[in-house]
Amino acid sequence: MxxxxxxxxxxxxxxxxxxxxxxxxxxxxxxxxxxxxxxxxxxxxxxxxxxxxxxxxxxxxxxxxxxxxxxxxxxxxxxxxxxxxxxxxxxxxxxxxxxxxxxxxxxxxxxxxxxxxxxxxxxxxxxxxxxxxxxxxxxxxxxxxxxxxxxxxxQELLELSTPVVKIWNGILILPLIGTLDSARTQIVLENLLQSIVDTESSIAIIDITGVPTVDTLVAQHLLKTVSAARLMGTQCVISGIRPQIAQTMVHLGVTFSDVVTKATLADALFYAFNAVGFAVQKKS
Missing domain, CATH: 1.10.490.10 (Globins)
Incomplete structure (x- = not known):
């Protein structure tokens, strides 16, 4: 050159x-x-x-x-x-x-x-x-x-995979599917808190039936979400804790001692309806 x-x-x-x-x-x-x-x-x-x-x-x-x-x-x-x-x-x-x-x-x-x-x-x-x-x-x-x-x-997929659904006045459901990492937790947290503000809900059900495993990191993410919702005046219920997940959590020493937990989404819904003053019963 x-x-x-x-x-x-x-x-x-x-x-x-x-x-x-x-x-x-x-x-x-x-x-x-x-x-x-x-x-x-x-x-x-x-x-x-x-x-x-x-x-x-x-x-x-x-x-x-x-x-x-x-x-x-x-x-x-x-x-x-x-x-x-x-x-x-x-x-x-x-x-x-x-x-x-x-x-x-x-x-x-x-x-x-x-x-x-x-x-x-x-x-x-x-x-x-x-x-x-x-x-x-x-x-x-x-x-x-x-x-x-x-x-x-x-980012768009994360937002689509964390929908917050209002199923009744005062009751929200957040179904989680797949791994819960830090990035997704932030999306979950933002969506949930915004929905709480928009709907003025007093109960939020976080269903983890679709989460493959719950280790200490996932538990921390869930507790972070629960704590943030509680500061907004909303009680969180965690449902979908399968037997194998319960065993893993006990083995790891992970507990949700101050959080209401239910084995199935149906149990969580029953609890939520009672909490907001509705009774679920069969038609005669």
């Missing part, structure tokens, strides 16, 4: 920008066939043209560092593009090849310059580094976007 080769690379790109974009759009057709279900050919072409316009503007600055301020507009465009691709289902490989496919067109133009062998190799090497850095930047931004989407989906 030398200042001469970098200068020549940028001069070549600027001088031949129309030929380069035409060649690149031709190379992108193979990617367009793969992404046509989520991204039309016209959309892909427009994105390529918009990127290339910014790319040429940055090249005019003759600054090789893509993390410098002169490349900011190009970076922001690629960040937005990566987010959109991640959202619609374009793969990471397709996103990377969008940039890397620019190489062939640039290399062909450099070859036509008929430079001396050493200078030609240096210019090609500089072009390779520049486009690789842009491609790696796209991959990084795409991966970050995918991680953000996954985190948001996990």
């Amino acid at each position: 030398s200042s001469e080769s970098i200068q020549l690379l940028f001069d070549t790109i600027i001088k031949n920008e129309k030929s380069i974009i035409q060649g690149w759009l031709e190379n992108l057709k193979s990617i367009g066939k793969e992404t046509k279900k989520v991204l039309s050919a016209s959309e892909l072409e427009k994105q390529a043209k918009d990127f290339f316009d910014l790319f040429v503007v940055a090249c005019r600055s003759k600054n090789f560092d893509i993390h410098s301020s002169v490349w900011q507009d190009t970076r922001e465009f690629l960040i937005t593009l990566s987010k959109n691709w991640a959202a619609v289902g374009v793969s990471s490989g397709q996103a990377a090849r969008f940039i890397f496919s620019l190489k062939q067109s640039v290399f062909e133009i450099i070859a036509k310059e008929q430079l001396k062998a050493e200078l030609h190799n240096n210019v090609v090497w500089d072009a390779n580094i520049l486009i690789d850095e842009l491609g790696l930047f796209v991959i990084e931004m795409y991966q970050k976007s995918r991680e953000d989407i996954i985190k948001r989906q996990q």
